[in-house]
Amino acid sequence: MMNCQSDHNAPVRVLVTGGSGLVGRAIQHVVREEGGAKEGEEWIFLSSKDANLMNVDQTRAIFEKHRPTHVIHLAAMVGGLFKNMKYNLDFWRNNIYINDNVLQAAHDVGVVKVVSCLSTCIFPDKTTYPIDETMIHNGPPHESNFGYAYAKRMIDVHNRACFQQHGHCYTAVIPTNVFGPHDNFSIEDGHVLPGLIHKVYIAQKEGKPLVVWGSGTPRRQFIYSLDLARLFLWVLREYPEVDPIILSVGEEDEVSIKEAADAVVEALGFKGEVVHDTSKADGQFKKTASNAKLRRYLPDFTFTPFKQALKETCDWFVANYDSARK
């Protein structure tokens, strides 16, 4: 195990790339509204308007400007199954550039800790279950998102090499499907849950049936963005390893897409017909991940119950329909 806990006593300045996205906004909430920041800490949240991190000069300039001591690296080209299937080349190139620029700029300005973000959808397609942190590089990812998956896997390669060569404490977390306020609710390009929420909302408004894409049988673990944000702060402060850690609810909390759709229907009080369009792709059947490592470190962490988190997300979407990303 590569352990790298750093003793950092100087003032802490945390730079969050992708600070305007789903996960970034949740971290903002925990830092600003839940007292997540410590006395004397400075938090800087970036969006793509502050710097295009695909560009090496803009990345260097923004790191020189803020000179962070710690970085949470979230910025990425992100999308659901259907966007991934269309744009594998863009997912590969854009994410490779962003990650290399950010991790190198962090090294250049002497950042002591970086926490980057992988995803459970980067694991091998053919695998045994449950998936754990040791299996990232054990075989090709699902063909639907190989561009995104290989780019994300290279963050782990970068972190290990960076520890070996420079002794840096740069690590990564591996969340399962994230959802919450400020998600991208696009039906074409977004992830399954925000897409479903948007579809149910429209079906309800127009009095039409809800059409769920795919068979409904694939299974997923969902993590509420606010739970993920709380765990991110723990990883930044306490997690001592370079090797990544899966941040997920337990295997027993996995739900089928049909169950997820039913939960959205319930949360929004939709009374119409529900149809499954099996001509649409299902994606990977399951990617059940083990949170045993997380549980070894944090046996008592409580996740928000799925239905409560979903209700809060649906309420947020309805209240912010005009301004929500969709």
Ligand SMILES: NC(=O)c1ccc[n+]([C@@H]2O[C@H](COP(=O)([O-])OP(=O)(O)OC[C@H]3O[C@@H](n4cnc5c(N)ncnc54)[C@H](OP(=O)(O)O)[C@@H]3O)[C@@H](O)[C@H]2O)c1
């Ligand atoms: N959502 C999930 O289910 C999920 C699951 C596992 C892992 N993850 C990972 O979690 C991280 C955050 O995802 P998210 O769901 O919060 O994504 P998101 O809502 O789409 O946010 C993406 C963020 O990245 C920024 N960004 C994108 N391209 C950029 C560029 N070229 N230069 C600078 N900033 C750029 C965006 O800035 P703008 O707001 O200005 O566009 C935004 O702040 C990603 O690394 C993703 O791979 C997400």
